[in-house]
Amino acid sequence: MDIIVKQSNSTTWVMIDLLGRPMGEVVEQPKGEFTIAPCGSAIGTTSGLKLSSFSSLDAALAEVERHTRGRCRMVSGAIAPASEEP
Structure with a gap:
């Protein structure tokens, strides 16, 4: 499963799948961890x-x-959210 990663602030990176569904985030806290x-x-x-x-x-x-057997791709700019299903 490929994942798109985007920095949202100085200590947080959001992860979404290629369909725009949230997968979580990576957080630096404390500094260096x-x-x-x-x-x-x-x-x-x-x-x-x-x-x-x-x-x-x-x-x-x-x-x-390693766990998802996919790739994490860093991007810049806005990430479009997943579309709402009826």
């Missing part, structure tokens, strides 16, 4: 994923890639 916080349908997808104590954003995203 990164934690993965899955949300929505990603909670089941990331079962068994190591979630905390990464020394860099790259290390946290590499763990997501």
Whole structure:
């Protein structure tokens, strides 16, 4: 599963799938320690994923890639939210 990653502020990066559904975020807290916080349908997808104590954003995203067998792609600018289903 490929994931799009975008920095939302100085310590948080949001993750969405290619359909625009939220997958969670990576948060730097405290400085120099990164934690993965899955949300929505990603909670089941990331079962068994190591979630905390990464020394860099790259290390946290590499763990997501390893677990999902996909790629994390960094983007800049706005990310369009998933469309609402009736």
